[in-house]
Amino acid sequence: MEVGIVSYGAYLPRYRIAPQEIGRVWGTDGDAMSRNLLIFSKSVPSPDEDVITISIEAARNMMRRCDVDPCDIGAIYVGSESHPYAVKPTGTVVAEAIGASPNLTVADYEFACKAGTAGIQTCMGLVGSGMIEYGVAIGADTSQGAPGDALEYSASAGGAAYLIGSKNIVARIDRTCSFTTDTPDFWRREGQCYPSHGGRFTGEPAYFKHIMAASQSLMEKMSSKPADYAHAVFHQPNGKFPVRVAKQLGFSEKQIEAGLLTPFIGNTYSGAVPLGLASVLDIAKPGDRIFAVAYGSGAGSDAFDITVTNEILELRRDAAPTVKDLVEHKKFLDYATYAKFRGKIRMKGGAE
Amino acid sequence: MREVAIIGIGDTKFGELWDMSFRQLGIQAGLAAVADANLTSEEIDALYVGNMSAGKYIEQEHIGALIADYSGMARDHIPATRVEAAGASGGLAFRQGYIAVASGMHDIVVVGGAEKMTDVGDVLSGEIQATAADQQWETTFGATFPALHAMIARRHMFKYGTTREQLASVAVKNHKHGSLNPKAQFQKEIKLDAVIKAAPVAEPLGMFDCAPVSDGAAAVVLCPLERARKYTDTPVKVLGSGQASDTLALAHRKSITQFDATSIAARQAFKQAGIAASDVQIAEVHYNFTISEILAIEDLGFFPKGTGGKATQDGLTSLGAKLAVNTSGGLKARGDPMGATGIAQVVELVTQLRGEAGKRQVSGAERALAQNVGGTGATVVVNILGRVN
């Protein structure tokens, strides 16, 4: 059975902060930081936004583009490392808010930055086996970097939602494969506000090794080569890593251009590859082949070979904002306001 | 129905009364009213107490019994009833007391109103005030009580061309009145410019557009008119009373620039009194925000709809005009201890009708009207009083 993307939707908070502004506060050279990370700004959620609201907005944008009855959705998986609750699912709120409740299965996923693509794989399995008609996979985060830490320059917020099914597929998922090991490059312990990381250990043995392996494995299985793809999307913790990994694999800068968002919005973690792929689908033409590889610390990579179908022309892509629209709808904050919005200022609880 | 008279009045100062508890306030006002009526407490048949939110302000419910007890009437076991309609609690308690006497059920009735607001902080106080609005569909979504009135003001400005200066002129006029009232919370005149430039609370309203947080209590004594001369030489007669309700949420009204409940309650009261709006010389209206007074003087029929701002600016509601509005200073200057406010309005009108209002006395006043509002106009009580000649 052919399985693929039936619709998709994205969401980004409006606020941004520039690395120069963060550097100003912490006595770091923000310009140098910006150059090193290739990040010009990162998205910041409002105090009234979280993974639940971002997931719902992305899912509603997804539903606006198609005519699928929400009651036919059999599963919702929300992948994130910043679910608002440690216990109580994000997905149940999403299900109610898009009218998919109650006859479906829901679960929240966590696998650092690849929890969203893990949800896509799960939905593919459920749809492909005939267990459900449609499944929704969402990758969204409002990730935190500890004040002053290098991560603070990149950790941002956003998400995208995918409707996976076997009818009216706008982008067929030809194949997916993963590469997974126990590699402790980045983590957050239960109860901790901010994640920790292994510094340069997050590079070669983690990001690059896993993405390279999953990518090579996928191309081997598909007997394909980089030149076969119109677009490629790689996980993008900063602006540099995806460019470098693309080059190592033999992809051109042109191929990764449409899906490279981190320079403008920062690292949206679980939202990163889903948003990059959404950005590609916004402009994709029938027949375009897309190579997408997510990476989650801990560690693993999910690689996808996708072919855009003629159905993309039937999808109401203009019924919801494009990723480009969302990226450009922005307002910059100073660090103090950013700190207030992100709960970095210790407040007194309750009214008196 | 029997005719009913007010034979005694009493009140406390309004303001931040740090050394006074809720029960002390209630008792002080009640005893003053009883003394004013030359009564002995054995003569009292029933007690009504207007109170909005003692449960939230001082974590005490069961206010009727509390006041009866501490005013020394527990041993007499008189019926004591708390009446609640948010900001209209006092006016409504008065109406209940009036109905009880008019019906013949009771002869001597004490009606009090009290609120102790300063035992909680400003933010919580604002949140308690907002429980008068629709908690589930307004407050939860970020609508504060001043913001709801600010939305009325903005729409009034949009629809009728009411100006910021006209709104401010309400505060200027009432502060002037308040400066002549030794019981007022603020006895200081303010300038138009100061009102306009004050810190914004909920735009377009600023600090001087909003009534303060106040502690205070007020009380009156009612009895059948035919027995009034036994207690006082200057009884004041209740000429008419009206009460109406409307949707709890402002958004659900037909119009958000008028309080239909005011018009309807006024119509009932005027009809019963057999008079028209033009027969009234003094009005105490529910001026918790500057826009509220503009709405009130329009919806009561004193001025055509949309012209209340201009009328105020032109001095048509100031002391010395044909109609004097809020001679006490009103809620903003006199103070606004929620449950006490409606009773304090009656106390001011009786003081005026008796000719005992000193520097703010309206000479030759015969008929006076009190309009007391709960929430954003979901309850309105209008009571009309007159001199007995």
Add this chain to the structure above:
Amino acid sequence: MAVARFWRENEPRYNLTGAKCGNCGRLYFPPRTVCPVCHRKSIGKMGPFKLQGTGEVITFSVVHDAPSQFELQKPYVIAIIQMDEGIRVTGQVIDCDPAEVNIGMKVQAVIRRLGEEGASGIIYYGYKFMPLTPPAAPRPPE
């Protein structure tokens, strides 16, 4: 514990689901059990009706003295929205500067956090409004 009190209203708060009177066809938000026009004739006939979520600002205020739940957002805009279906809803207008809000501005419902019961309590979600882009020109005064 107000958990159930809020949970009960999830559907109208998440999805702007009101009620339609089966007798006269009038719409209400929030849902009502009795139609204020048809009274007893409407009992048992008040069915759910989902608003599209678009409307226009008919009045608003910029709130500076904020309740504790909104402390981080002040100054914020609260407005009465005339929904395209003709009924009115009170909610925040977000994602724009207060100075950009006008009477007549077209808006669309989105979902946001409304509040929470402290750091360990339940989080409440519901509708707020953001400008429909591009913003419509302000309506001339009536």
